[in-house]
Amino acid sequence: MFRIGEAAELLGVSTDTVRRWVDAGRLAATRDAQGHRVLDGVDLAAFVRAAAAAPEEHAELSSARNRLRGIVTAVVKDTVMAQVDIQAGPFRVVSLMSREAVDDLGLEVGAIAVAVIKSTTVVVERPSAAKGRTGT
Structure with missing residues (x-):
């Protein structure tokens, strides 16, 4: 509970x-x-x-199921690459992408963005249940 x-x-x-x-x-x-x-x-x-x-308005079709909607809190660009920070609820998501992609998407501080996460490995832990125990 x-x-x-x-x-x-x-x-x-x-x-x-x-x-x-x-x-x-x-x-x-x-x-x-x-x-x-x-x-x-x-x-x-x-x-x-x-x-x-629930379908999001203007959502695109994708095989990725982990979609975190948030607000862009920082954008750092150099000549080729960029780092974009998104605050999605309690989570901070940091993405490295091309500067061109940042410019094409219009990503700037204060913009709404969706971080789409697709991974081959996800580790899940339970903070209190796993204390002092290891196992498979």
């Missing part, structure tokens, strides 16, 4: 946003022994999957 604040942190939104979703019935919540609203992890995961599956 996740408290409202924990769910908000995981989703990269404010606690008020999660409360509004609960009040509107978009997320199911129950009360714990102390009377705090809590969300079931399975329900939270289903909500995230459904939100991710």
